[in-house]
Amino acid sequence: MLRGRERECGTLDRLVADIRRRHGGALVLRGDRGAGKTVLLERLARGESSCRVVRAVGVQQEMDLPFAGLHQLCASLLDSLDRLPEPRRDALATAFGMRGGPAPPGFLVSLAALGLLVEAAAERPLLCLIDDAQWLDRASADVLGFVARRVGHEQVGLVLAATSLRRGLHGLPTLTVGGLARADACALLRSAVAGPLDERIAERLADETQGNPRALLELSRGLTAAELAGGFGVPRTITARRPCDASTRRIHALPADTRQLLLIAAAEPVGDARLVRRAAAELGVGPDAVDAAAGLAEFNGHVRFRHPRIRSAIYALATADQRSAAHRALAAATDPAAAPEMRAWHHALATAGPDDAVADELERSAGRAQAHGGFPAAGAFLERATALTSTPSKHAARALAAARMLHRAGAVDAMLHMLAVADAGPLSEVDRAQADLLRAQAIVADGGDAEPLLLQTARRIQPLAPQIARDCYLEAYGAALGAGSGGATIAADARAAAGEPSPDAGGLLLDGLTRRWSSGFAAGADANRRAVREFVHGRATREDELSWLPLATRVAVDLWDYEAWDALSARQYVLARETGALGLLPDALDARIGVRVVAGDLAGARALADELTTIAAVAPNRLTLDWPLVVAAWSGGECDTAALTEGAGPGTAGFAAALAHNARGDYAEALRVAERAAHGPYAAWALCEFVEAAVRTGDRTRAELALVRLTATTDAADTDWARGAQAVAEALVLDGPSADARYRAAIECLARARLTGMLARAQLLYGEWLRRERRRRDARDMLLRAHGTFTALGAHAFAERCARELRAAGKNARARKPELRDGLTEREQEIARFAGAGLANAEIGTRLFISPRTVEYHLSKIFAKLEISSRAQIADAIPEDVRRAPLPQPSG
Numbered sequence: 001m002l003r004g005r006e007r008e009c010g011t012l013d014r015l016v017a018d019i020r021r022r023h024g025g026a027l028v029l030r031g032d033r034g035a036g037k038t039v040l041l042e043r044l045a046r047g048e049s050s051c052r053v054v055r056a057v058g059v060q061q062e063m064d065l066p067f068a069g070l071h072q073l074c075a076s077l078l079d080s081l082d083r084l085p086e087p088r089r090d091a092l093a094t095a096f097g098m099r100g101g102p103a104p105p106g107f108l109v110s111l112a113a114l115g116l117l118v119e120a121a122a123e124r125p126l127l128c129l130i131d132d133a134q135w136l137d138r139a140s141a142d143v144l145g146f147v148a149r150r151v152g153h154e155q156v157g158l159v160l161a162a163t164s165l166r167r168g169l170h171g172l173p174t175l176t177v178g179g180l181a182r183a184d185a186c187a188l189l190r191s192a193v194a195g196p197l198d199e200r201i202a203e204r205l206a207d208e209t210q211g212n213p214r215a216l217l218e219l220s221r222g223l224t225a226a227e228l229a230g231g232f233g234v235p236r237t238i239t240a241r242r243p244c245d246a247s248t249r250r251i252h253a254l255p256a257d258t259r260q261l262l263l264i265a266a267a268e269p270v271g272d273a274r275l276v277r278r279a280a281a282e283l284g285v286g287p288d289a290v291d292a293a294a295g296l297a298e299f300n301g302h303v304r305f306r307h308p309r310i311r312s313a314i315y316a317l318a319t320a321d322q323r324s325a326a327h328r329a330l331a332a333a334t335d336p337a338a339a340p341e342m343r344a345w346h347h348a349l350a351t352a353g354p355d356d357a358v359a360d361e362l363e364r365s366a367g368r369a370q371a372h373g374g375f376p377a378a379g380a381f382l383e384r385a386t387a388l389t390s391t392p393s394k395h396a397a398r399a400l401a402a403a404r405m406l407h408r409a410g411a412v413d414a415m416l417h418m419l420a421v422a423d424a425g426p427l428s429e430v431d432r433a434q435a436d437l438l439r440a441q442a443i444v445a446d447g448g449d450a451e452p453l454l455l456q457t458a459r460r461i462q463p464l465a466p467q468i469a470r471d472c473y474l475e476a477y478g479a480a481l482g483a484g485s486g487g488a489t490i491a492a493d494a495r496a497a498a499g500e501p502s503p504d505a506g507g508l509l510l511d512g513l514t515r516r517w518s519s520g521f522a523a524g525a526d527a528n529r530r531a532v533r534e535f536v537h538g539r540a541t542r543e544d545e546l547s548w549l550p551l552a553t554r555v556a557v558d559l560w561d562y563e564a565w566d567a568l569s570a571r572q573y574v575l576a577r578e579t580g581a582l583g584l585l586p587d588a589l590d591a592r593i594g595v596r597v598v599a600g601d602l603a604g605a606r607a608l609a610d611e612l613t614t615i616a617a618v619a620p621n622r623l624t625l626d627w628p629l630v631v632a633a634w635s636g637g638e639c640d641t642a643a644l645t646e647g648a649g650p651g652t653a654g655f656a657a658a659l660a661h662n663a664r665g666d667y668a669e670a671l672r673v674a675e676r677a678a679h680g681p682y683a684a685w686a687l688c689e690f691v692e693a694a695v696r697t698g699d700r701t702r703a704e705l706a707l708v709r710l711t712a713t714t715d716a717a718d719t720d721w722a723r724g725a726q727a728v729a730e731a732l733v734l735d736g737p738s739a740d741a742r743y744r745a746a747i748e749c750l751a752r753a754r755l756t757g758m759l760a761r762a763q764l765l766y767g768e769w770l771r772r773e774r775r776r777r778d779a780r781d782m783l784l785r786a787h788g789t790f791t792a793l794g795a796h797a798f799a800e801r802c803a804r805e806l807r808a809a810g811k812n813a814r815a816r817k818p819e820l821r822d823g824l825t826e827r828e829q830e831i832a833r834f835a836g837a838g839l840a841n842a843e844i845g846t847r848l849f850i851s852p853r854t855v856e857y858h859l860s861k862i863f864a865k866l867e868i869s870s871r872a873q874i875a876d877a878i879p880e881d882v883r884r885a886p887l888p889q890p891s892g
Helices: 006-020 037-047 068-083 086-095 106-123 138-148 182-192 199-208 213-221 225-230 246-253 256-267 273-282 308-317 320-333 340-349 356-387 392-408 412-423 429-445 451-461 466-483 488-497 505-519 521-536 542-558 562-579 585-599 602-616 627-635 638-646 652-664 667-677 683-696 700-717 720-733 736-753 756-772 776-793 796-808 826-836 841-848 852-866 871-877 880-884
Strands: 025-030 052-057 126-131 156-162 174-176 297-300 302-305
Touching: 006 025, 006 037, 006 126, 006 156, 025 037, 037 052, 037 126, 037 156, 052 068, 052 106, 068 086, 068 106, 068 126, 068 138, 086 106, 106 126, 106 138, 106 156, 106 826, 106 852, 138 156, 182 199, 182 213, 199 213, 199 225, 199 302, 199 308, 225 356, 246 308, 256 273, 256 297, 256 302, 256 308, 256 320, 273 297, 273 302, 273 320, 302 308, 320 340, 340 356, 356 392, 356 412, 356 562, 392 412, 392 429, 412 429, 429 451, 429 466, 451 466, 451 488, 466 488, 466 505, 466 542, 488 505, 505 521, 505 542, 521 542, 521 562, 521 700, 542 562, 542 585, 562 585, 585 602, 585 627, 585 756, 602 627, 627 652, 627 796, 652 667, 652 683, 652 796, 667 683, 683 700, 683 720, 700 720, 720 736, 720 756, 736 756, 756 776, 756 796, 776 796, 826 841, 826 852, 826 871, 841 852, 852 871
Parallel strands: 025 156, 025 174, 052 126, 126 156
Antiparallel strands: 297 302
């Protein structure tokens, strides 16, 4: 259910339910642009597996082309055209330019379009979705209006979305789609904003956009994270589009006091009417100024501008001195005990040049701003404090502090600017090392190689600040794991510099990774498990969590520890949201997608991928997009496989491409891409794909070598997940009873681990093996289980591979639609009952008002679904309740 659209969704769901019961109809969704009409249509298109969906979109440039919109809607249905009576068939073919002749009468075209839709709905209910119907050509609008008023007893429905209606569509049932209620608008905003969101800011935006979802989201994307977190930004949301528009002329015509009042209101971010009035009084503006502002803004408890553009226009039209005066008045009117950070912020915006007193106040308030608005707010305060500082040493120190906060906030470009400012001033050796670490983290975030800079910095700073050196080594390890490269060089340096392992979470993580890259995966497994447990059980400090949760999460993956991966990625996601550590959020979401994929929850993974895509539109730094590729591979679309293969390298794309090709049974291509991916960040999983592909292509020697590499990690990990993956790979290279035992062990481990998708793959492989061993009954049982799971998950390529194996084992895997009874539509059930009762095609056509040719078409479908070859078999093949249902009687 879409947020705040329960009424609309309920109405549409009832319409679809009526269509299935042969109570067809039409509905017009009418509302302003951005109200969400298209989203409601998309919900219908995605959710209605019981209906065939055809779509059209009105195009403004085609409004003068007769029948352009109708042709767009009907293009995919024209294979039913030959089943229409000749005059109607010819009329529609002529209207669509498929044959020559004079323009057909509109009434005949309308009848033909109605007949075409009814014929298309005979096999399966038909849902027609038309967006931007206000731009349909007149002829199409007339035909669709005609059709909409005549489908009351058919399995045909039309839903049209429009801002206004063409004449032919007047009189149809209409549902107005208005703005969201304030609570729903705020909830939508919270779901779209990555970091902290001040509730007062959310309410102001909801009111000023009148709850229009598109306007609300577009406006929020124009605000910085600091502005959303607490209003800590320069009011600059949307500048006036034209200097002479109506709003601008009206603003210029206002009395000076009213303009001053509105400027104060525009500079005050949360809409506090009492504060605005106190600030106005500071400048000698009396209460009468409110009356002249009517129509532009309201002052009923909260300040609400009629439109966000008016707010920004008022601020943009003021002079710099006028803005400073407004902010100075707001600072004076703000209670220093209740809101010291906002008072400091207004003082800062009122100050044009360096002012150390104001800068000191900002620095003192940065901690409170962080508590209120997270790292984005603290970064904004320190960035502004830096600009107002005159002392070189303080200027450099504040720039470095701002860079740290901006790094946490994910604002890489702003962080690099602050680092450049810090570099220009006097910095201690420790501060310069900290700056180099931040610079290296920016390089890693951009996909570059920062290892030389990190190791050089660690060596230089080790005697003075071992903690910074430790952080450099851990950052280098994280980059190496992400790239799939080895960490031997890092381990050599880290081991030489190490004393006793630090007992905190970060120190344990460094110890485990150094052991791994010094002496092998197994040597570091126990130490890495201890480090992961520190994070899982909440014993890591907040600073270590902010710094190393992504690395600990990745170590958990390498240890085949699903529960830790789930817990740590969830913690990372919550921490990023709560603190505004937006640099953590994309990686956290990517990890959460992986957790859902491995669990077999592809629908949940896709929802998280949508959230990641939303963040990508506003993210200030490069995003990690690993796991959406694996979602695509599991889904198994043809285009997905091609795109993955094209981009397949040693990283995640290669692993995903290998998985997709194995799903389709294209083992030679899977082997090729898996070989490269086996040296990437998910090497162990790529090795699993490699073993399967190598065995299937007859290269057992390479499969056995890959198994040795895989076992080096799975033996040391010793989890159900690892044991299951290893057992599958071993079964693939074994024969006879040994293979049988390993397949059974794999299924037992993966079932215990509750990893649905991987369990289904083990069942598929076992079923294939059983069929080759001529144990057909056992094979069918195992393959049916896998097929049911793959179908439920939406893993289409794996499901089709299962279906092929089932057919080879003598069993069809037929997925039936929820509205079918024994595979037959309602129309097919009627025809089957008549045919089973001995009626000829012409008699059936008379009873059902369709042509004998259409009856024959449906009988061919019935024969295929019931797996029979003659009419004499129908009575025994259809279910008893269908067979005994009363036959419709002829009219008249």
